Amino acid sequence: MSDTTPTDGTPLPPEPETQPEEQPEPLPLLELSDGLPPLTDTEPALAEVCERLAAGTGPVAIDAERASGYRYSQRAYLIQLRREGSGTALVDPVAFESLAPLQEALEGTEWILHAATQDLPCLNERGLVPTALFDTELAGRLLGYPRVGLATLVETLIGRRMKKEHSAADWSTRPLPQSWLEYAALDVEPLVELRDRLAAELEETGKAEWARQEFDALRSFKPTPRPDAWRRTSGMHRVRGRRGLAAVRALWQTRDAIATERDVTPGRIIPDSAIVAAATAASEEGVVLDRSALRSLQGFHGRGASRYSSQWVEALREAAALTENELPSRNPRGDGPPPPRAWADKDAVAAERLRLAREATSALSRQHGLPVENLLTPDLLRRLMWSPPPARDPGDLLDAVVDRLTADGARPWQVALTAPVLVDAVLQAEREPEPEPEPDEPTDQSVGSGDGS
Incomplete structure (x- = not known):
């Protein structure tokens, strides 16, 4: 008997045909709205670019291309800029002894960068220093976006795909191919719109002031040389x-x-x-x-x-x-605390402080929807929990923790959120545990009488 025929002989209705799942339409590619500008590599061309940028309005989107993986230095080999009313400019910094005219044209403007810590050192090296800053990657982190790469944020918030095929190119190459220049120009094309969308979301979520403090701190960012x-x-x-x-x-x-x-x-x-x-x-x-x-x-x-x-x-x-x-040692002594895995053996109370502090800051990060490392850096947390201030009066300890966090570079918004829970972690870890209650002695009524009843 056929599998499609029930025992009474009545044929079953045919099974409906399964429709393949519809694949979402691919997002449209991001394109240059003004076409590809010429490469600026002469003094007259730079003067014309500076004049256009100075006449524009609003913030300036900036990006820089280096030759990481090819060159030892982290110098900029191309600088891209875009501003409303000015269009896009591609400046070859190698062609100029000084970029002072460009700095003068940008004076007083807000710079928009994505992952500013990567580009600021090479821009500063050429005398380009922002008056104000908006970092779209950092804004995405504060807003809790799980992936904050430029292409991902542009897809999520603007609905466009970006080409990334030349991200690892040797930008010290001369002449620069046209396809590379187009890729570079596209990196600043969406930044103004992306900045506006992120800024609106920061305002809606009450995080605009947090972002402002973070961006202000970034303006003076200097990479720390790694010892040894x-x-x-x-x-x-x-x-x-x-x-x-x-x-x-x-x-x-x-x-x-x-x-x-x-x-x-x-x-x-x-x-x-x-x-x-x-x-x-x-x-x-x-x-x-x-x-x-x-x-x-x-x-x-x-x-x-x-x-x-x-x-x-x-x-x-x-x-x-x-x-x-x-001769060098295998594990040199540093100025910081030992690795956390060694804390329990070296100082059990400090290990408990760290455990409680991590739990508290993790809860805060979930509550406010941002990565825990943006709430407070792990190194700062470890240093504080390994060697907290000596005060143990809650009010005095809070003041001392606020002073320590501030001196170590935490921003006011970070201090306001974390200092109270860190004080609680210190006090709770050092509190004597409550003694276990003694078990009650059995009474005659609780013991069998042995009469069989």
């Missing part, structure tokens, strides 16, 4: 002994000096794997690496490795000649 940057050498954990670490340090510092002089990213001279291979070999008992021995190691076959082989050998010899007191 050589310790970030990939694969260094495989190197044994302090003398092996000294070899890593010597090779890394030599490579860094060469890269700085040539303005080439260090990995294009020799990779980290070559440093680790040479340091591992050099740390073996009785092994002396010369130029021939180096060429047999992984990563020392390329032109960069061979060209500087005498410098690699000299670096390894200097490391081998260090005294025991001069």
Whole structure:
């Protein structure tokens, strides 16, 4: 009997045909509304751009392209600007000794950047400093958007797709291809509209003042140099002994000096794997690496490795000649607290403070719809919980915590939200636990009488 026929012989109605799920229409591509402007690379052309920008209205959208992965420096190789009434301009900063006319034209305007900490250092290097700032990425974070890349925010809020095919290009290339210039111009095309939509949402959610404080702090942003940057050498954990670490340090510092002089990213001279291979070999008992021995190691076959082989050998010899007191340690002491995983063994009360503080700040971040790291940086939280102010009167402790957070760079809105819960964490962690109540003694009525009733 057919599976489609019931036992009484009555045929079943045919099953309805399943319709394939309709795929959403792809969003339209973002396009240049004014066409592609010419590259500004002469003094007369720069003067004309400055005049147009000064005559425009409202904030100025700005972006910069670097050659990360190709050059050692983080200098700007292209600067894009757009303003209402001015259109878009593409400025080649390499062509000019000074961009002072551009800074003068932008004086007093609000700059719109996406991820300002990436572009401000290279703009500042050319003398371009904002009077006021709006960071669309940071605004997205404060508003709780799960993904805050420029393309994602433009799709979400403006409904346009962006091309991203040249994001990793070598922008030090000259001449710059037309397709690259179009990509660069599109990066500033939506920023004014995106800024307006995010600003309206910040106002609606009561976060406009938070954003203003964050943007003001960003204007003076300076990247912090990493101490002992050589310790970030990939694969260094495989190197044994302090003398092996000294070899890593010597090779890394030599490579860094060469890269700085040539303005080439260090990995294009020799990779980290070559440093680790040479340091591992050099740390073996009785092994002396010369130029021939180096060429047999992984990563020392390329032109960069061979060209500087005498410098690699000299670096390894200097490391081998260090005294025991001069050798680097595996885990140097820093000025901050120990890693959180070690707190329970070193200071159980501090570990409890940190646990309570993390719980409280996580609850605050959920309540206000923003990432916990934007509420308070993890490093600042750890430092405070490891070594809180000595006051234990709640009012005095609150004042001291407010002062500490402010001195360490927390913004007023962050201090107002977090200081009370951090004080609670400190006091609660140090509170003596309530003694467990003693169990009641059994009475005669609670014990069987043994009469069988």
